[in-house]
Amino acid sequence: MEVHSSAAAAVAVLTAVFALGLLPVTAAEASIASYWFAGFGVALAVFASLLLHELAHAAVARRYGVGTRRVVLWLLGGAAEQDTPAPTPLADAVIAVAGPLASAALGVTSWAVALVMAPLLSPTALAALLWLGTANLAWAVFVLLPGAPLDGGRILRALVWSRTRDRHHGDRTARRGGRALGVLLLSAGAAVVILFGQFVGVWFAVAGWALWAPRTITSAETGPDAVPRSRSRGDIPARRGSPTRGRDPAPARQQPPHEGEPGCHVHTASTRRSWSVSTTRRRPCAPSGGRH
Ligand SMILES: [Zn+2]
Numbered sequence: 001m002e003v004h005s006s007a008a009a010a011v012a013v014l015t016a017v018f019a020l021g022l023l024p025v026t027a028a029e030a031s032i033a034s035y036w037f038a039g040f041g042v043a044l045a046v047f048a049s050l051l052l053h054e055l056a057h058a059a060v061a062r063r064y065g066v067g068t069r070r071v072v073l074w075l076l077g078g079a080a081e082q083d084t085p086a087p088t089p090l091a092d093a094v095i096a097v098a099g100p101l102a103s104a105a106l107g108v109t110s111w112a113v114a115l116v117m118a119p120l121l122s123p124t125a126l127a128a129l130l131w132l133g134t135a136n137l138a139w140a141v142f143v144l145l146p147g148a149p150l151d152g153g154r155i156l157r158a159l160v161w162s163r164t165r166d167r168h169h170g171d172r173t174a175r176r177g178g179r180a181l182g183v184l185l186l187s188a189g190a191a192v193v194i195l196f197g198q199f200v201g202v203w204f205a206v207a208g209w210a211l212w213a214p215r216t217i218t219s220a221e222t223g224p225d226a227v228p229r230s231r232s233r234g235d236i237p238a239r240r241g242s243p244t245r246g247r248d249p250a251p252a253r254q255q256p257p258h259e260g261e262p263g264c265h266v267h268t269a270s271t272r273r274s275w276s277v278s279t280t281r282r283r284p285c286a287p288s289g290g291r292h
Pocket residue numbers: 053054057096099100143151222223224225
C-alpha cells in the first residue's frame with residue numbers, strides 16, 4: 001500500500017470541512033475542540049474506508065486471477081493498480097462494482113451503528129458517525145458515474161466490450177464519458193464555490209479537472225481511481241511474468257502496449273497534466289511496486 005503525499009492535504013481539507021461546516025450544523029452547541037477532534041477522526045475514517053474500497057477491488061480481482069500491484073491513497077480517493085486486464089467483460093464489471101458495494105456496505109453499517117449507539121454517544125460523535133456513513137454512500141454513488149477512470153467507467157467499458165467484443169472500443173467510450181463528466185463536475189464545482197460559497201465545491205472542481213484532463217490510457221483497472229503515480233526513474237517496461245500471468249488467458253496482454261492495456265493507471269504527478277501515458281510518451285505499465 002502506498003499513501004501519496006497529497007492524501008495528507010485531503011485529510012486536512014476534510015477535517016476542516018467537517019469541523020467548520022458539517023459537524024457544527026449537525027451537532028450544535030458542542031465545543032470547537034470537539035468539532036476538530038471529531039472532524040479529524042471522520043477524515044481518517046473516510047480514508048480507511050477508501051482503503052477498504054480498493055481492497056475490495058483487489059480481492060475480487062484476485063478471484064479472477066488478476067493480481068494487484070499496489071493500492072494507493074491520494075488526494076481524490078484511492079486506486080488499485082492491477083497487473084493485467086480482466087479476462088472477460090463480466091470479470092471487468094464485477095471487479096469494478098466490488099468497490100462501490102464495499103463503500104455502500106460501510107455507509108449502511110456506519111448509519112446502523114449510529115442509530116443503535118445513539119443513546120450512548122455524544123451529539124458530536126453521533127454526527128461524526130452519520131457523516132462517515134453519508135460520505136461512504138456518497139462515494140459509492142459518485143464512483144459509479146459512467147466515465148473513466150471511475151468504477152462506473154469501467155462498468156461502461158465492460159458493457160461496450162461485451163456488446164462489441166472490442167475492449168478498446170469500450171475504453172474509448174469510457175474515456176469520452178470521463179471527459180464529459182469532467183466538464184460537468186468542473187462546472188458544478190465552480191458554481192458551488194462561486195454561488196454558494198461552499199468550499200467543498202473545490203473538491204468537485206478538482207475531480208472534474210482530473211477527469212477531463214487529457215490522457216490516452218484509461219484502463220480503469222482501478223477504482224476512482226486514477227493512480228497518482230509519481231514518475232520514477234526506476235520505472236521500466238512491463239515485464240512479462242507477473243505472478244498472475246499464467247492464469248490470465250487474455251491474449252491482449254501478449255501484445256505491445258496499447259491504449260487501455262493492462263493496469264496502467266499512470267498518473268504523471270510530476271506534470272499534473274495527464275493522468276496517464278500520453279501519446280508521445282506511451283509506455284507499458286511499469287511494475288514499480290510489490291504487492292501490499
Ligand atoms: Zn473503486
